[in-house]
Amino acid sequence: MELKDKLVSSFLAFENKGGLDLDSNVHELRLKAIQNFENQGFPSKKDEEWKYTNLKPLLKNDFCLFPETKNPVGYKNIREYLINEIESYTLIFVDGVFSSFLSDTTHEECDVCVLSSALTKPKYKMVIDNYFNTIAKENNSLAELNTAFTKEGAFINIPKNTIVPKPIQILYFSTGSENEVLLQPRNLVVVGENSHVQIIERHQNLSKNTTFTNAVTEIFAHKRAIVDFYKIQNDTNASSLVDSTFVSQKQQSVASVHTYSFGGKMTRNNLEFYHEGEHITSNLNGISILNGKQHVDNHTLVNHKFPNCESHELYKGIYSDKSAGVFNGKVIVQQAAQKTNAFQQNNNILIDDGASINAKPQLEIFADDVKCSHGCTIGQLDESALFYMQSRGIPKKEAKALLLFAFGNDVVEKIKIPQLKSRITKLIAENLGVQLGFDL
Amino acid sequence: MLSIKNLHANINDKEILKGINLEIKAGEVHAIMGPNGSGKSTLSAVIAGKEEYEVTQGSVILNNEDLEDSAPEERAHKGIFLSFQYPVEIPGVTVTNFIKTAINETRKAKGQEELPAKDMLKLIREKADLLEIDRKFLSRSLNEGFSGGEKKRNEIFQMAMLEPKLAILDETDSGLDIDALKVVANGVNKLKSKDNAVLVITHYQRLLDYIVPDFVHVLHNGKIVKSGGKELALELEAKGYDWLK
Amino acid sequence: MSKFTEDDLKKELETKEYEYGFYTDIEADKFPIGLNEEVVIAISKKKNEPDWMTEWRLKAFKVWKEMKEPEWANVHYKKPSFQDISYYSAPVQKPKLDSLDQVDPELLKTFEKLGISIDEQKRLSNVAVDIVVDSVSVATTFKKTLNEKGIIFMPISEAIQEHPELVKKYLGSIVPQSDNFYAALNSAVFSDGSFCYIPKGVTCPMELSTYFRINEGGTGQFERTLVIADKGSYVSYLEGCTAPQRDENQLHAAVVELIALDDAEIKYSTVQNWFPGGKDGKGGVYNFVTKRGLCEKNAKISWTQVETGSAVTWKYPSCVLKGDNSVGEFYSIAVTNNYQQADTGTKMIHLGNNTKSTIISKGVSAGKSQNSYRGLVQVGPRTKNARNFSQCDSLLMGDQCGAHTFPYIEAKNKTAQIEHEATTSKIGEDQLFYCNQRGIDTEKAIALIVNGFSKDVLNKLPMEFAVEAQKLLEISLEGSVG
C-alpha cells in the first residue's frame, strides 16, 4: 500500500486507540488536516517549492507509523547528545513517547512540559485554542499530516515578564524498533510579553534503521519577547527529516532561528516568519556542512507585513563528495511594510566534483521605501590563501579546514550560549575532518 | 539682494529657526558661524526651499521678491546656489551630464536656447581648469565614491558653471586640505563681483583668511546672537561660543 | 504653489498618450480568424514554400495542439483566445519591390511618424533596415552593399526560397518546435521575419536592423528571426518594435534564434516599445517571445534589451554556452508603468569549459505595474571553470507597484564561480532636492536619475539607438514618484 493511503486509512484507528479526546477542537483540526492531506498528498518535484528535493525514494519505505520501544533507553545512551555543560530543562522523547525519567520539566515560573497533557488538560484549553495550529500552513501537506497525527511533543508556555533561567533542550530519539519508522513530533512555544527563552532542539536516531521525522513547531513571540531557537541536525545517514517551523511575531519582538545541518540523509527545513506588528526583528542563520550523499534543503520565508521591521538572513553551505544543497530564501515585503530592512545572504563552497548547490534567493517587493538586498555566491576556497598557509608550514588539510571554518564562522558567532557555541564548533571541526586544534 | 525677516522654521514640528533677521547686499560677503546644531544648515536649506522645512513666520526676499511660493528649482533659476554640506550621490549620472542638464534647464526657464554642445564643453573645461579638476573626474558618477574634498571641489565647480547671484557655501571648507582650500577660495573669489553675494557657513577662521567677509554673524539656538566685522571670527576662534550665551 | 508636484506628474503621466499610437490605413490582405491545419497549410502556400517547410510547420502545429499555455510566470492576464486571431495579415501591394519608391506611400508615412524614415536612415546612418509590418517584410535596404561582402540579409520568407540549405540546417536548431507553447505556435504560423548570414571572417560593416510593427486589429504577429554568424564573423543587430493603440489586446509571439559559430560574435539589441495599454490597463500587446543563442568555441553573444512597452511581457533571451571559452551577456532595462506586467530575464547555460556570463538587469516599476526578473544560471557537472556575475537592481516609484527577483542558480561543478547580487531602492528625496537646487525640475530629475540607474545597460546599445532608448525611458516614466 502506498504511504499516503496507509496514513489516511490508519487515521481513524490512531484517534480511537490513542485515547484522544474526540469532542475537542483539536479533533476538528485533525479531521480537517487529514482531509487536506488526502487532497494534496505528498509534494512532488513538479511543485515549484519542491523542485530540487525529491521525496519519492523516501516515501517508498514501508514505515511503521506507531513504533513501540523494545529496548529501554538509559541516560548513558543519550548523554553525548545533550549539552551537559549547562544547566537546562530537558524534554526527552523516545520513539515519540515522553520519557519523564530522562527529562527535567517545570511548571514553576513557566510551563516546560509535554503537548499531550496540554492538549487534554482544561487548564491549557485557552492556550491550545488560541495558538495550536494557527500558523502552520494549510497548503503545506506535510504540516497537515503532522497536525492530523499530533499527539506528543514539547509544550512551552512562558507568561509575561519571565526570563527563563536556563535553556530548554528538546531531544527526540528513535531506537529503531522497526526497520522503518515514521515519527511526527509537534512543538508549541508561546512566549509572553517581555519574556525571554532559549531553546535547543535535536532529532537523533540511535539505531541503524531508517527513520523519517516529520516535525512541526509553532512559535509565538509576543510584544518585546526574545526567542532564540537552535536546531542541531547531525543525524545518521539512515535518517531523514522534514522540519516545518512557523514563527509569529508581535511588535518589537526579536526571534532568531539557527539551523546547523551536518548530518542526516535528507533534510528539508521549512522556516517561515510572519509579522504581526511594527519594529520586529527576525534572524535566520544557517550552516550546512555535508558529505557523502547527504541532501539539505533550506526553504525560508519572511513575510513583511508591517512597517519598520527588519530581517537578517545568513546561510552558508560547504558541500563535499556527492552531497547536495538547496537554498530557497523568499522575502516578501507587502505594500504596507514601508521602511523594511531585509537582508539576505547565501554563500556556498563546493569542495568536490559531484557536489551541487541549487539556490533561489527570491525577493518580492511591493513597497518602495525599503532597503532590501540579497546576495548569493558559489565558489571555492581561495587558492592563494591556501598556498600562503601551506608556505607557513600548515598542512594542506588543516589549512583547508581552517579556511572553511573561517568561512562558516560568522554564522557560529551568532550563537549566544557559549557552551553550545563550543559544541557546534566541535561538530564543525569533526565534519570538516580535522582534529579540533584551533579555537577561533 | 537677500533680505530675511523674522524667519521661523520647523522640521517635524520642532522649531529650529527662531526669528532670523539678515540683510545681504550685492557685492557683500557674509559669514555665519555657530556651534553644531545651531541651525546653520537649516537656514541654508530654508533659503534654498527644501520642502521638509515648514516656514511658520517671516519671509525670505530675494531682489524684492518673496520666495515663499517658489519651488527649489525656481529659486535656483533666480540665482540661488547652495553648496551642500553633504553633497548627494547620483549613481550613473556623470558630472558632465549633470551640469549640462542643470545649465540647460536654467536657460530654458529663462527663455534662452540650450547652450550649444561646443560652447558647453569649452565652458566646462575652463571652469574645471579654474578649480584644478582633472578631466577624467568629469566623467565619473556624481559624488559617487568621491572623497570629501572632491565632493566640495565639485560643488564649487558647479557654482562656477552656474554663476549664481547668491552663493551659500555650507561648510565647504570641511574635508579640504590646505592646498584644496586655496583652490576653492580662489575659485570663489574669481566669481565674486559687485553684482553677486556670498554667504559662507564655517566653523573655522582659516577659510575666512581667503574669502574675506564683510560681516560675521553668530548663530546660536536658531537666532543670530551677535554680528560684527571680520575680527569677530578671530575672537570666536580664540574664545569659543560660550561667552555669547 | 507653483511647484510641479508629484501628483501633477502622476496626472500628466496618466493622460500622456501613447506616442506611437496611430493606425495606418493600408489595405490589408487578412486571413479569416481561427487556427487549424488548413490555415497552417494556407500560410505556407501563400508564401510559396517548399514541402519541407510546410511539413515543418505542421509538425509544430501538432505539438502545439497538445501543449498548455504556461502559467508559471509572475503575470496575470486574460488568456488570448487563439481561435479569435487572424494568423496572417499582409499589407496589399505589389509582391516584389525593386526600390523603396514602390512602397505604399501610406506605409512610408507610417515609418516617418515612427521617426525611422527609411530615406533618413539611409542618408544619415549606416544602418540596413528590414521592416516587418503586421506579418510581412516590406523592405530591406542596403541589400547591394551587403551583397558585396557576401552578407545575406533578407526576409526569412525569401531566404526559404533562396537559401533553403541554410534555413533547413539552422531553423529550429536552437529553439525547437516543441520548446514551449508560444514557440510551437510561432513555428506553425510565422509569416515573416528576418534572416541574416554573415560569412566566415566577415565583420558586418553596418548595424543590421529590423523594425516590427503590428498594424491590423485582431491579428497576431509571429515573426521569426534567424541570425547565423559563421566562424570568426561579427554582426550587430537591432530590432525595434511598435504597435498602434487599440482597446483589444494584440498578440505578439516571436522566435529569435542566434547561432555564433567558432570565434564569432553577435550583438543583439532590442528596443521594445509595443503599445503598453492605456492608463486603465486596457489594451496593449501581449509579448510572448522566445529568444535563444548558441555559442560555439570562443564565440560571444550579447543580448541588450530596453523594454518599455507591452501590457504583458514574457521574455528570456538566453545563451547556450556550448563551446569552450564562449561568453554570454545579458543587459536589460525593463520599465513598467500603469498596469504593465513584465516577467523577463535570461538563462545562461554553461556547458563548455571556461565559459563566462554576465547578467545586468535593471527594473524600474511605477504606477500599478509589476516587474519581475527571472533568471537561470546553470553549470553542468562536467563544465570546468564557469564564471557568472549577476546584478539585479530594482527601482520602485510609489507604493502601488512591485519589483520581484526570481533567480535560479544551479551549480554542479566545484570549479564554478557564481556571484549574484540584488538590490531594491527608490529615488531619494535628497537626490531630488539636490537636482532641484541646481535648477533641474522634478520630472527632469527623475529622468536623469533613472538614466543613471540604467546606464550600465544603455552603454551597451549601439550609439545610434542609445539616444532613442533614453528618450523612450523618459516617455514611459515621466513623473511617477509616489
Ligand SMILES: Nc1ncnc2c1ncn2[C@@H]1O[C@H](COP(=O)(O)OP(=O)(O)OP(=O)(O)O)[C@@H](O)[C@H]1O
Ligand atoms: N529631520 C530633522 N528632524 C529633527 N530634527 C532635525 C532634523 N534635521 C535637523 N534637525 C535638528 O535641527 C538642528 C539644527 O541642525 P542643522 O543641521 O541646521 O545644524 P548646523 O548648525 O548646520 O550644525 P553643524 O555645524 O553640525 O552642521 C539640530 O538640532 C538637528 O538635530
Ligand SMILES: [Mg+2]
Ligand atoms: Mg550644518
